[in-house]
Amino acid sequence: MSDYLPLHEAVIPELPNYYRGKVRENYDLPDGRRILISTDRLSAFDRAIAAIPLKGQVLTQTARYWFERTADICPNHVLEYPDPNVVVGRRLEILPVEMVVRGYLAGTTGTSILTLYKQGRREMYGLTLPEGLSDNEALPQPILTPTSKAFDGGHDEPLSARQIVEGGLLTQAQWDTVSAYALALFARGQALSLERGLILADTKYEFGTDAQGRIVLADEIHTPDSSRYWFAASYPERFAAGGKPESFDKDFVRNWVVARCDPYTQDLPPIPQELIDQTSAVYVRAFETITGTPFAYPLRGEDPAARIRRNLARYF
Template sequence: MSEKNQDFQQALANRLTDAAYPELPEHYQGKVRDAYDLPDGRRIMVATDRQSAFDRILAAVPHKGQVLNQTARFWFEKTADICPNHVLSFPDPNVVIGRKLTMLPIEMVVRDYMTGSTETSIWPMYKRGERTLYGHDFPEGLSKNHKLRETILTPTTKAAQGDHDAPITAAEIVEQGILTKDVWDELARLSLALFARGREIAAQHGLILVDTKYEFGVDDQGRITLADEIHTPDSSRYWIAETYQDRMAQGLEPESLDKEFLRLWVSERCDPYKDDIPDIPDETLEIFSEKYINLFERVTGETFKRESFDQPLRDRIRENLAKILPEYF
């Protein structure tokens, strides 16, 4: 076995799938992150290696949680002048401690391209013959992966875990009293400004930021605050700019550095909303893991520091949490 293969086998064995620490209070397990709410208003979020898509867990991907957390850290720092965020500290490569927020019940999705493979993506809707999507009118004759005439917002409702997010229009959000018009207008302004910053920085590194989603909450002073993650390969699509035109001319999918790779792999083999997900081979997980690491390194200009195999990831995280929260450990 080559050294590279041996390292990947070790990484497979060291994946973080369970981040439940009974010492900490108010545990909540999401699809990807485990969270804890402390009495003093702080929220601990641990990014695991669980990989979700189609509203279900598909696999566990080596290095994935660290990539997510550290990519989000880069973008939180690069956009702090646009919108306040929840971040207080990063005590571990897989952990962020933030302010607990009152979360707003809408996910803000921003799109620059006609693409996607999930039920809430605009390409499957358009392909079915729909021409008014999220309150936007689209002309005939559009094709997959082409740039839209303008950047659009396509918000969705937030579903409970295991349920599906649902498309909704800006007008419906206000009419149904989900958000006031002033709050919607501010979320729209912030989302477009964040996306513009992301698109600009991505382009400087040879990447196309295709689309993304943002989640916002309100802090105890009533300020709208960015939460969860930002511009990660889980929450965004990224394409490699230098090969985009050639691949489009050949009728190929763009080279992606995001979870669309795994979505397409699954969709080619089953109906991910109805069928059992087939086992994903280790070789496919390795390709996927390297895409995430490549994305991190391209965006940040930093070399990704892979975890040591001296101890399980779960134990390292526990040690680092105990250093800053000794009263719980």
């Protein structure tokens, strides 16, 4: 993978209203369109720790695969793809609730249902989970576990539907729409993933409203970074043994860093190229497994920033 140059950034001065995200460069055009460029930055520990060649293209093209296969369920923000790393979409007013859908008792964060369940909680997100569930076990049916950063100083806060509506984050009509969309998108994702030998265990969706107030799917959908995928063939045996399900392990770099320093307070040591290459290969494998199509590699040695600039010249 070292033959492919990473995209550290894509700053194009001729494009207006630049905003730098953790892994994306964003530009807002005067006519209501937004250009989103997925870089290869790997964000962890509240900073960019590396650039993984091909990562941005994998995420953009994986999301494209799913946007195209779910467009009959709900509208999405996509207008066109002028480059493998770029989507041009409608500019939306993002709704302040992230819709997380879970089909299994899994997760590692403080707001995940597995963490809460192991703490003894059965009432969460306005739902009641049954007793006797094991780690990574399938739930009786997929559930919505929405979160918002609106209530707690920027930290994800688990919420119930009632809290969301009574707190004014969404109207009842908006909640009814986004919850129905999220469950339908997840059902489609699980069905198509299983055809590819994968279990879509959980995922997250972001929605926004367009200029007409219509609710539109934004950001990305069912990518390896926004979703938890497990391999279906090995899941039963691993679950029966109490083991961790087999997944796309993309954490080579994160794990290596944590083993050598406190990444929140110390400088990072130089990251070996071998780890970066391994991570890049996992992203490509994820794309090909999820979509069932070969990855379209760029030209070896091509500067992705220069290519993106050429492909976006008509927007200057």
